[in-house]
Amino acid sequence: ALSEDEFYDAVSES
């Protein structure tokens, strides 16, 4: 399910 994923802060610089 979607809720099992680990999310990290998105970065604004590549």
Next chain:
Amino acid sequence: MSKLEQVLILDPPNDLRFKGPFTDVVTATLKLKNPSDRRVCFKVKTTAPRRYCVRPNSGVIDAGASVTISVMLQPFDYDPNEKSKHKFMVQTMYAPPTITDTEAMWKDAKPDELMDSKLRCVFELPSE
């Protein structure tokens, strides 16, 4: 556990589509609209932080205002056997009267103050 419903309106609501070939940066835009009469803070999270560049990746949306976010997929070697499992999450909370430290604000937020929406990434090849 009771959970607040996402106050922002996301466009697109469920999928972020990226069109290949992925030899160059591919940008998808995500619009966040705040239909409420309160300011809303947002933060973008992803399961694949090294693959995307997100601008802005956080901020505050005034009552009734909208923000357009650019999600830039970095170039990579596309493997047709590997369908993307990347996901994004837009986390939001109503803005406190004054924001002095954004990081502390998110850290101190109680789970029942947070709202989130999840989006799935879809990779499209021109030949498909």
